[in-house]
Amino acid sequence: MNKYINIFKDSYQGYFNYLISEITSFHWDNYFYGLIIVSLIVWGLEIAFPWRKNQKIFRKDFWLDTFYMFFNFFLLNLIVLIVLSNTAESLFNDALGLVNLNLSDFQLLDLNALPFGVGLLIFFIITDFVQWNTHRLLHRVPFLWNFHKVHHSIKEMGFAGHLRYHWMEPIVYKSILYIPLAIIGGFNVEQVAIVHFSALTIGHLNHANLGWDYGVLKYVFNNPKMHIWHHVKELPENHKNGINYGISLSIWDYLFGTNHVPYNGRDIELGFDDDEKFPKTFLKQEAYPLSQEK
Template identity: 60%
Template sequence: IVISGVYTILGLLFAEVNLTASSFALINLSGWPQWAQLLVFFIILDFVQWFTHVLLHKYPFLWKFHKVHHSVKEMGFAAHLRYHWMENILYKPLKTFGVMLIGGFEPEQAYIVHFITITIGHLNHANIKISWGPLKYIFNNPVMHLYHHAYTLPEGKYGVNYGISLSLWDYIFKTNYIPEDSGTVEIGFKGDDKFPQDFIGQNLYGFGKDK
């Protein structure tokens, strides 16, 4: 609903000045086959999401909001949809405009890729032991994402395994970390025992000083 609303509002605003998503494209892929456009869209969007995810962990004021997602103490597909509402304000515009500037894709393509990535995200948050064998170097997986949520991170790291659907960005930029694949690792973050457990408390978290 949020995604649909954002694109609807943008579409109405752009229509007033005779603009479409393609008007912002640096590269015009309209002549490409539909499957190729969707593949490029998927790859570009995944990189933009990976980069944004890194920012959410790197900068303390963004990490405050992202903590809501990392406050889960047990993995499960529902954890994928547990996040602070501020992430939509910080996350979605960068993804939306980033992809528009790079590829000039239309909303219909965004819907298809969005639902594919949501499905993959549910799977990667599931409490199951799957790593995809040799394909783990391309595709994200539940074991890899489990270590993203790990309570104890490698020394000097503010996060690891930022991949959304694809893991290749983590291997390319050396942010990958899978010491073993037992699937038994404590998740959370330091001080999560004092993190708000109620709906209102979590949605207001990040606007005040840390206690």
């Protein structure tokens, strides 16, 4: 028990010190200022090349989504994710130890043994594929869908909507991603930072007020014209659980038949059934899934 109490204390202290360091210093892989820079660039693109020209620069829920962006990216980690991640990792390793195993026994690939570019590509593809499958689960499992509704309560797309999600979502994503990443192993800080900022930029662009699809690359990379259909309120009859689940890559949807872009979706209605009853404030949105379970 003392071990897990120490994990709790060390996690909070370690992440708090890390967060202060990020805010007070600047370096190429600084996540705090990286988020601000990427957000300002994509917001600038929205202003310069708006797809929905009648949509205001400070669109509906702009400030709510901005709060979500910083809360989910930094404060959420401080409050819960780091502790849960470190505890889950320790519990998993302790469980393996009971049967005289450790995680290295399951490692199939060491990315450090590969050329940097090859290892980076494998890390990116595996991470994205696992997240694509996790995203499908969020739509197909009713319990998880109640949490994911927070993200789908967006009524006007904009870059900051990318990070409007319930705190439970990253717990699900990180829990499912933990074992696949442990199996490939060997990724380093530089690879994590590159994949992180690539996914952040693509995600911001996907939610931005931009009418881009990247031409032939739309079959590889998720894009605004494809992702807006993921948020459509009225889903097609043959895909009632959802469509276009891609995170950074669209290729999984094309490979597994969940792609759907029937026409220019610039002005489609976004949301889900009965979304007019969904809470409009941060605290009520965070409490919504638990109230539904009751």
